Amino acid sequence: MTTTPSRIRIGSAPDSWGVWFPDDPQQVPYQRFLDEVAEAGYEWIELGPYGYLPSDPRVLAEETGRRGLKVSAGTVFTGLHHGPAVWEKTWDHVSSIAELTRAMGAEHLVVIPSFWRDDKTGEVLEDSTLTPDQWRHLSTQTERLAREIGDRYGLKLVFHPHADTHIDTEENVTRLLDATDPDLVSLCLDTGHYAYCGGDSVKLIETYGERIGYLHLKQVDPTVLATVHEQGTPFGPAVAQGVMTEPPRGVPELEPVLAAASKLDTDLFAIVEQDMYPCEPDRPLPIADRTRRYLRSCGV
Numbered sequence: 022m023t024t025t026p027s028r029i030r031i032g033s034a035p036d037s038w039g040v041w042f043p044d045d046p047q048q049v050p051y052q053r054f055l056d057e058v059a060e061a062g063y064e065w066i067e068l069g070p071y072g073y074l075p076s077d078p079r080v081l082a083e084e085t086g087r088r089g090l091k092v093s094a095g096t097v098f099t100g101l102h103h104g105p106a107v108w109e110k111t112w113d114h115v116s117s118i119a120e121l122t123r124a125m126g127a128e129h130l131v132v133i134p135s136f137w138r139d140d141k142t143g144e145v146l147e148d149s150t151l152t153p154d155q156w157r158h159l160s161t162q163t164e165r166l167a168r169e170i171g172d173r174y175g176l177k178l179v180f181h182p183h184a185d186t187h188i189d190t191e192e193n194v195t196r197l198l199d200a201t202d203p204d205l206v207s208l209c210l211d212t213g214h215y216a217y218c219g220g221d222s223v224k225l226i227e228t229y230g231e232r233i234g235y236l237h238l239k240q241v242d243p244t245v246l247a248t249v250h251e252q253g254t255p256f257g258p259a260v261a262q263g264v265m266t267e268p269p270r271g272v273p274e275l276e277p278v279l280a281a282a283s284k285l286d287t288d289l290f291a292i293v294e295q296d297m298y299p300c301e302p303d304r305p306l307p308i309a310d311r312t313r314r315y316l317r318s319c320g321v
Contacts, residue, residue: 028288028289029236029279029282029283029288029289029290029291029321030064030065030093030288030289030290030291031063031064031065031291031292031293031313031316031321032063032064032065032066032067032093032290032291032292032293033058033061033063033065033066033292033293033294033309033312033313034066034067034069034292034293034294035051035054035066035067035068035069035070035073035074036067036069036294036295036296036297036298037058037293037294037295037297037305037308037309037312038053038054038057038058038297038300038305038309039297039298039299039300039304039305040054040069040070040073040298041070041298042070042073043070043071043072043073044072044073047298047299048073048298048299049302049305051073051074051075051084052084053302055074055084055085055088055090056088057305057306057309058090058309059088059089059090060306060310061306061309061310061312061313062310062313062314063090063293063309063313064089064090064091065090065091065092065093065290065292066085066090066091066092066093067092067093067094067095067096067131067292068092068094068095068096068118068121068122068125068127069096070096071095071096071097071117071118071121076117076121078121078124078125081121081125082124082125085125091125091126091127092122092125092126092127093127093129093290093292094122094127094128094129094130094131094179094235094290094292095118095119095121095122095127095129095130095131096118096130096131096132096133096181097114097115097118097119097130097131097132097133098114098133098134098135099111099114099115099132099133099134099135099166100134100135101134101158101159101162101163101166102134102151102155102156102158102159102162102187103155103158104154104155104158104162105158105162108162108165111162111166112169115130115166115170116173118130119170119173119174119176120174122174122176123174123175123176127176128175128176128177129176129177129179129209129234129235129290130170130174130176130177130178130179131179131181131209131235132163132166132178132179132180132181132209133181133183133186134159134180134181134182134183134186134187134188135186136183136185136186136256137149137185137186137187138185138255139255139257140185140255140256140257141255141257141258142255143254143255143258149187150187151187155187156196156200159187159188159197159200160197160200160201163178163180163197163201163205163206164201164202164205164206166178167202167205167206168205171205177207177234178205178206178207179207179208179209179234179235180197180201180206180207180208180209181208181209181211181214181237182194182197182208182210182211182214182215182218182220183211183214184214184217184218184256184259185255185256189214189217189218190218190219190220191215191218191219191220191221191224191225194208194215194220194225195228195229198229198232203231203232206232207232207233207234207235208225208229208232208233208234208235209234209235209236209237210222210225210226210233210235210236210237211236211237211239211294212236212237212238212239212240212273212275212278213237213238213239213240213241213265213271213294213295213296214237214239215273216240216241216246216271216272216273217241217246217264221273222273222278222281223273223277223278223281226278226281226282226285227281230281230284230285231285233282233285233287233289234287234289235289235290235292236278236282236289236290236291236292237291237292237293237294238268238275238278238291238292238293238294238316239265239293239294239295239296240265240266240267240268240269240270240271240272240273240275240295241264241265241266241271241272242263242264242265242266242270242271243271243272245259245262245263245264245266246259246264248262249262249264257298260296260297260298261298261299264296265295265296265297266295267295267308267311267312268312268315268316269315275315275316275319276319276320279291279316279319279320279321283320283321291321293309293312293313293316295308295312
């Protein structure tokens with residue numbers, strides 16, 4: 022039986038413009054982000070931190086529509102390993118974002134686990150290793166969240182492994198996948214974060230292809246990364262030191278990743294995210310333009 026190669030839809034995100042927070046004096050205004058992401062040749066964007074882009078769907082639809090932009094996903098941070106005790110607080114946070122995501126016609130909600138150490142100060146907030154009970158909470162509560170956003174908003178949950186969280190390395194990523202229902206929980210594979218934590222994106226796609234529901238395209242600078250690991254630098258300061266870099270200057274090579282993903286029998290979003298907080302306001306657009314041209318040279 023033959024399969025149809027996936028159609029990969031390329032986009033970008035506020036992250037690639039140095040946006041990490043709903044409001045921050047070091048970030049560009051949302052209008053500039055929208056102007057420049059369209060100018061760089063992208064058609065798809067993510068919502069970014071809730072409140073950065075307009076949260077009124079009518080306003081956001083007008084702002085994106087007149088620039089020829091569409092929304093691929095919303096993003097939430099969660100601490101689901103803490104179990105049912107945090108459910109109500111989690112749902113209060115998730116529901117508003119899920120509602121806006123659906124209103125914008127997107128179908129995915131990117132779920133990122135909470136940090137075990139502060140990404141700015143490096144303060145250790147909790148143990149970096151989950152207990153067996155916390156693993157059980159994480160898997161069951163993630164499945165619960167997937168059911169709720171599916172039933173109420175028609176959204177698909179894609180879980181995003183992330184540096185300085187409990188779901189980071191190949192071991193922890195595969196443990197989460199093995200512990201959750203594949204009909205409920207898919208993966209948002211961030212190539213940069215996975216490489217940051219020692220993972221091989223091509224191997225993961227080839228091994229768990231049916232669980233790959235979404236991609237974030239990102240590269241790390243291996244020289245900076247080696248220093249980061251040697252010094253135990255937290256993720257936020259590591260980004261400020263340039264640990265994330267524009268392709269094709271870093272790892273992993275994106276052409277083999279995209280080639281592996283294109284063999285999957287599914288449609289995929291591949292959203293460029295180059296962590297750059299904080300950055301000079303004139304820096305993102307030239308990088309975004311070069312990155313879009315590079316990805317076209319990779320066939321997407």
